[in-house]
Amino acid sequence: MSNSNGIVLKMENITKTFPGVRALDNVSIDLHKGEVLGILGENGAGKSTLIKILAGNYIKDSGHIYIDGKELDIKGPAEAMVSGIRVIYQELNTIDNLTVTENIFVGEQIVKGPLKIVDWKAMTEQARALLDTLSVKLDPDAIVGDLSVSQKQVVEIAKAISKEAKIMVMDEPTAALSEEEIKSLFNIIKTLKKRGVSIIYISHRLKEVFEIVDRVIVLRDGKKVGVQKIQETDHGKLVALMVGRDIKDMYPKKEVEIGDMVMDVKNLSADGIDSISFELKKGEILGIFGLLGSGRTSLVKALFGANKIKSGQIFINGKRAVIKDPSTARDKRVGLVPLDRKAEGLALIMGVKENITLANIKDLGKSFLINRKKEKQRAEKWVDEVGIRTPSVDQEVNSLSGGNQQKVVLAKWLESGSQIIILNEPTRGIDVGAKIEIYRLIEDLCEKGSSIIMISSELPEILSIADRIITMNKGRFTGQYLRKEASEEKLLQKACL
Amino acid sequence: MAENANAGISKKRHFKINNTAILFIILAGMFIIASYVGRPFFFSKLNLIPMINNLSFIGVVAAVLTMVMVTGEIDFSIGGNIGLTACLTALLLERGLPGWLVVVIVLATGAAMGAFNGMVVTVIGVNSMIATIGTMFIWRGIGYTLTNGESILAMNPVIDYIGRGFVFKVIPFPIVLLVVVFTITYIVMHHSKWGRKIYAIGSNPLASFLSGINVKKVKFIGFLICGMTASLGGLILTSLTAVGMPQHGQGLELLIISSIILGGTVLGGGKGTILGTLAGVFILSVLYNFLTIMNIYYFYMQIVQGTILILIVSTYEMKQTMIRRRT
Known part of the structure; x- marks a missing residue:
């Protein structure tokens, strides 16, 4: 200098x-x-x-x-x-x-x-x-x-x-x-x-x-x-x-008791994926690891009804679930935090409260009208619980930071009562502090009995947060590990198979 | 520092609230000028009633088209729909069908026309501007074919009442229709769950779909109701003129879309209000009326109308840019 x-x-x-x-x-x-x-x-x-x-x-x-x-x-x-x-x-x-x-x-x-x-x-x-x-x-x-x-x-x-x-x-x-x-x-x-x-x-x-x-x-x-x-x-x-403080644990992992099977996917085939089978248990975080183009986003879309399923079956809580579009997925209490929150997750020019209630408009009032007071209360409750930093629930989502926007998307699915939440790269473009908050949120959800499918290409993240990790390449599952057995090398190797 | 920040916030809010308010101020100004310069004729019954009738029939269609436009779609076929409706009304009356039945058939046909638009747009996926420019020609063409291009007298007590009747002997029936349609659309757009879906779709159709909103259904129903309302407009126009002819409503789509845009609705969707549309309709109608009673040549009126549209939308854009600069 x-x-x-x-x-x-x-x-x-x-x-x-x-x-x-x-x-x-x-x-x-x-x-x-x-x-x-x-x-x-x-x-x-x-x-x-x-x-x-x-x-x-x-x-x-x-x-x-x-x-x-x-x-x-x-x-x-x-x-x-x-x-x-x-x-x-x-x-x-x-x-x-x-x-x-x-x-x-x-x-x-x-x-x-x-x-x-x-x-x-x-x-x-x-x-x-x-x-x-x-x-x-x-x-x-x-x-x-x-x-x-x-x-x-x-x-x-x-x-x-x-x-x-x-x-x-x-x-x-x-x-x-x-x-x-x-x-x-x-x-x-x-x-x-x-x-x-x-x-x-x-x-x-x-x-x-x-x-x-x-x-x-x-x-x-x-x-x-x-x-x-x-x-x-x-x-x-x-x-x-x-x-602004010491972070001892970047990836706070809570040990949550894992319960019964909530989702059972059998030989699912759709555009970009080929005979995928897996189970998801209550309170579990299932990580899916794959590189770009491995079919991970196609899988998410098929599970959520945004892509047409060619063959295979999905069972939720033991019952056959025919998910033909996102609205049936939502009704089966499945939620999706998509890859590109701005394009797929948020109505950017609308307020925080409108976005939080977006997937649950039918509960906004008893009649065909919206009960604004109730809406505000519910939105404020989630802002509080999820920790969204915003001047008010009326704030345009556009003006929030990436991490807070992501929390709004998550709050939307909590508001609609999702039990199975699919997260596609939930911490993409989000920085450390907000990431930790999102991990905590995910863990809390599992503790309360939700189940999570988390797609991630960040190895340290998936290795510390997921209970079980499935690797994916070319539209197929290539390996499965419990957290304790998995390592960066193993996952990368299987993901490149 | 905090004070500074809050000043910024309140300023921004100020801007937002005033968009429609400004329109109403412009409107009030126009009324004052018109009543002063155009006195005593402007406020006479002879002038006001035709103006209000005209305005009502445009307003009814504009209100519902606003709903379609907020979802991000557009309907250019309303003018053609009005033309075909007028012909159909006259022809059915000519056959001796009772007035009420004619109204039902015509409104159902209008709904069918709207549903056709909705199908082409949501099921096949044709851009709504193209689809409805297409049907605009088709509807009017059918009107010409059915009537052989001629005007047909359309007189019947029920039909007469729609455009020229008075409620309690003083309130023109079209304005009653206007009030009813605006109240319903206002509640739907700004206070109902359905309206929330409309704004969400206009703001981000993909995110709305991925949040479980049936985007196609909402859009389809918008088109359907828009078609039906255009037919209602066609009925009012037929009644006002007492004839059905295929030229009815020609060029009206642009006038109606202009009033909606004037009122703050954005092409592409997500933004727009029913009150704004109401103001837009009033401004253009009063302007037209004023220019007419001032004996301004029709050619100039067109120039004025276009200029006003561009002026007002320019101020919206300039305000947007200012807000963006600030943030």
């Missing part, structure tokens, strides 16, 4: 207030050339707000931003772009029906001649060159819609560096990637570093942070609570900084 020339970006005393919250309170960061700076923090700590201010999506209330020592007043995304700031968002912005090349050069096509005809040849060549510098093998003519999530991400990175990029921000880049894909992403990051690009890396996964980051800044409640060189810190210290 002695060499001020090495500082590419300086954000000084940034403050941003939203209705009801001070999202950022005098936060200052600096970023050196070729550095990977990690930003850690819980839900609502202010990470996204900080990035959005840098990217020009939000306007800061006060503070200064300097790029290469010159103050820059970022009023919109265009100014950020011109200054060489690139953001790779968690929700990728690729255009699926265009090719890789078209995506890389979208809006910036290379043209030739007086008529400015698009020069496809030059573009394809440049795209190939870009992909080569990232050392990835990807056909520039491939349609992006056919690519995997990680490949799409590569396309976005290539697009970002197609014009001079000084600062690259990656928001939760590994959220949807498998272990292999994470490795290749890290190689790309290392390549970018060598080329002098500075990187701001946002993640909840501490393990990765230690692997790739040079220095880490921890935010909590909109304030900067720590800056540490990665060699000088450890897992425990960072978590303590993030949460």
